[in-house]
Amino acid sequence: MAQVANKEQSKGSVQSLNRALALLQLLAEHPDGLTLAEIAPLAELAPSTTHRLLSSLQALDFVSFETDTNRWFVGLAAFRAGAGYLRRRDHIATARQTMRELVAQTGETSNLAVVKNATLTFVAQIECNEAMRMAVPLGARGPLHASAVGKAILAFSPSPQRDNTIGQIEFFSLTEKTHGTVEQLRADFQLIRARGYAIDDEEQSIGLRCIGAPIFDEFGEPIFAVSISGPTVRVKAEKVEELADYVMAAARHITDQIGGIAPRAN
Known part of the structure; x- marks a missing residue:
């Protein structure tokens, strides 16, 4: 009993x-x-x-x-x-599986980057199988004003943080398409926020086009950005919108996986 x-x-x-x-x-x-x-x-x-x-x-x-x-x-x-x-999450490991799927969907290399102390750093990469592809060493730094990942993070960052970071950018030109002034960069941010993704349209290197979207934390602030990069002969202008849908879907999925929340659209 x-x-x-x-x-x-x-x-x-x-x-x-x-x-x-x-x-x-x-x-x-x-x-x-x-x-x-x-x-x-x-x-x-x-x-x-x-x-x-x-x-x-x-x-x-x-x-x-x-x-x-x-x-x-x-x-x-x-x-x-x-x-x-939250303390035990491994954001990068979580993102890598989604990045693999993104490479399979688009056929292009995927990168994950973070901005800290006004510095853009690449922290993960899944390469595509194409002979002609973008390869960035992990830990490599990139130009905030001329990269899709950098612009994606900055465009969605809180205004004080964004303004502070912009104030530290050296607007050196990498190609004739690189943003050369704060005003040009801010105008691009408006477009990025409206459509949900950023484009490096040969701004860093002629013949290379990248598409990036932000990944948000639990406070709705961007902590990473995921992207695809490839030569303009494959990542054609007329395909950008289609490819961007895949990139944004990947960013949303990673955001969900790490317990983040995307900010509400205005």
């Missing part, structure tokens, strides 16, 4: 845990909070059961209750648990 009782108790504990985690997930999907009257039907639980579970979560600081509005919210302990996951 004792064994049966223990099994029933264990089963009940698991059920309570599942229900509590479901409530936590429900609150996570409603950043403005929910009242008990709203939560119970959404969770398909009795109000008394819902309140008991919420109180248990509140005791552990996984949820909080706002007396002024009678609303329940995700608590600080849930944030700490999420932060633990």
